[in-house]
Amino acid sequence: MVKVNLDGCASFVDAKDRAAYVDKALAAFDVLVAGNGAGNDFLGWKTLPSDTPESLIAACETVRDDWKGRGVDLVVVIGIGGSYLGARCAIEALSHAFVRPEGQPQIVFAGNNLSEEYLAELMDLAGRRNVACVVISKSGTTTEPAVAFRIVKQFLEERYGAAEAAARIVAITDAARGALKTLATQEGYRTFVVPDDVGGRFSVLTPVGLLPIVLAGFDVREMLRGAADEQKALSVRDEANPAVQYAAMRNLLYAKLGKKVEVLVSFNPKFQYLGEWWKQLFGESEGKDGKGIFPASVNFTTDLHSMGQFIQEGDRVLFETVVGIAQANREVVIGTDAQNLDQLNYLAGQRVEHCNAMAALGTKLAHIDGGVPQIGVDIERISAYNLGALFYFFEFACGISAYVLGVNPFNQPGVEAYKKNMFALLRKPGYEAQTEELLKRL
Numbered sequence: 386m387v388k389v390n391l392d393g394c395a396s397f398v399d400a401k402d403r404a405a406y407v408d409k410a411l412a413a414f415d416v417l418v419a420g421n422g423a424g425n426d427f428l429g430w431k432t433l434p435s436d437t438p439e440s441l442i443a444a445c446e447t448v449r450d451d452w453k454g455r456g457v458d459l460v461v462v463i464g465i466g467g468s469y470l471g472a473r474c475a476i477e478a479l480s481h482a483f484v485r486p487e488g489q490p491q492i493v494f495a496g497n498n499l500s501e502e503y504l505a506e507l508m509d510l511a512g513r514r515n516v517a518c519v520v521i522s523k524s525g526t527t528t529e530p531a532v533a534f535r536i537v538k539q540f541l542e543e544r545y546g547a548a549e550a551a552a553r554i555v556a557i558t559d560a561a562r563g564a565l566k567t568l569a570t571q572e573g574y575r576t577f578v579v580p581d582d583v584g585g586r587f588s589v590l591t592p593v594g595l596l597p598i599v600l601a602g603f604d605v606r607e608m609l610r611g612a613a614d615e616q617k618a619l620s621v622r623d624e625a626n627p628a629v630q631y632a633a634m635r636n637l638l639y640a641k642l643g644k645k646v647e648v649l650v651s652f653n654p655k656f657q658y659l660g661e662w663w664k665q666l667f668g669e670s671e672g673k674d675g676k677g678i679f680p681a682s683v684n685f686t687t688d689l690h691s692m693g694q695f696i697q698e699g700d701r702v703l704f705e706t707v708v709g710i711a712q713a714n715r716e717v718v719i720g721t722d723a724q725n726l727d728q729l730n731y732l733a734g735q736r737v738e739h740c741n742a743m744a745a746l747g748t749k750l751a752h753i754d755g756g757v758p759q760i761g762v763d764i765e766r767i768s769a770y771n772l773g774a775l776f777y778f779f780e781f782a783c784g785i786s787a788y789v790l791g792v793n794p795f796n797q798p799g800v801e802a803y804k805k806n807m808f809a810l811l812r813k814p815g816y817e818a819q820t821e822e823l824l825k826r827l
């Protein structure tokens with residue numbers, strides 16, 4: 386279960402403000418639970434952990450087994466934003482950092498940028514491997530994944546022929562609408578549906594996240610079990626509810642102390658993409674109407690040697706949320722050295738994780754001394770179960786927090802601005818007037 390520790394904020398906030406913000410968060414909790422707030426047609430994510438049918442997981446496993454039978458050793462997962470970050474986060478967190486288990490396909494991601502070099506190098510890899518592809522787009526019209534998919538699709542058709550290529554492609558999209566849905570129906574691809582009432586950044590526990598995670602060899606039943614237990618724990622209307630506590634404190638730090646930047650911190654590189662997923666979740670949900678905490682992320686101790694200086698002594702607009710992991714899954718003990726030239730014998734017999742824990746504690750004290758409040762979000766260890774719990778925790782807390790802030794957590798109108806300009810500059814049919822306007826400005 387996810388625990389929230391607020392003792393790193395105690396010296397920054399007074400009890401009266403804290404109680405007031407807990408009240409605001411409880412009121413927002415009521416709105417989220419009742420489903421009568423802004424964007425309430427996008428609340429399907431709330432019950433995904435308890436409602437996901439076994440048949441959906443079995444369908445993911447059928448794809449996995451079918452592709453195993455075809456000898457697939459590289460799966461290209463195409464998607465952007467909420468259509469890839471959850472899967473990438475889970476796969477990076479649960480994978481061995483260096484070694485891929487025998488018989489598991491490598492999962493690579495595409496369609497999350499428009500870099501020509503990235504795609505060219507991906508195709509270099511594909512040319513040497515036995516390839517399949519999962520293309521994910523809820524709208525079915527997003528340019529970045531559509532461009533990547535056209536290239537990967539043509540590669541697969543040239544390499545394997547149209548029928549075999551179709552067997553190596555799965556599309557995850559809307560049930561009825563969008564270019565990807567039309568294409569998938571026409572080409573006879575297997576498809577999975579992104580539910581209408583689940584937005585991209587809340588979709589990790591739909592096939593958007595579940596299929597790539599199953600293909601990577603991880604246990605989504607455990608992930609859903611962790612999320613379901615968290616769903617149950619967070620359903621209690623109480624000021625001790627961890628999601629209420631977190632949402633209340635981050636809004637208090639923002640509104641009362643001018644802490645406009647929240648830095649998600651991890652002391653384990655496996656959580657680098659948790660930071661990326663979390664930034665999208667909070668950034669797109671809260672950054673609107675001229676409001677919102679800017680979500681940033683760092684990995685310590687790595688970034689203590691880069692961003693650590695700013696966090697300690699730069700503009701005091703920051704607070705930290707540290708994802709604490711109580712137990713490492715592996716053990717490495719520091720040995721004794723007869724000569725002790727590196728002067729590390731004082732650590733002999735200690736686990737490396739003990740050094741990491743002392744670094745975390747030392748950082749906490751130093752940053753609090755430097756004027757950076759710290760929220761702790763703690764789990765026991767990295768596992769599929771705890772990742773499921775973390776996903777649900779942050780999603781639920783994000784819903785509460787955005788309602789405290791007074792914004793609709795479930796839309797993203799600002800994302801359209803760059804797209805319109807890009808289409809106009811690419812001379813997409815229908816954008817002629819904007820093209821002329823933009824060219825005059827350039």
Ligand code: PA5
Nearest residue numbers: 466467468522523524527585586
């Ligand atoms: O959270 C969101 O809704 C967005 O980030 C989308 O996931 C992202 O824009 C991709 O959209 P789509 O899945 O329609 O291609």
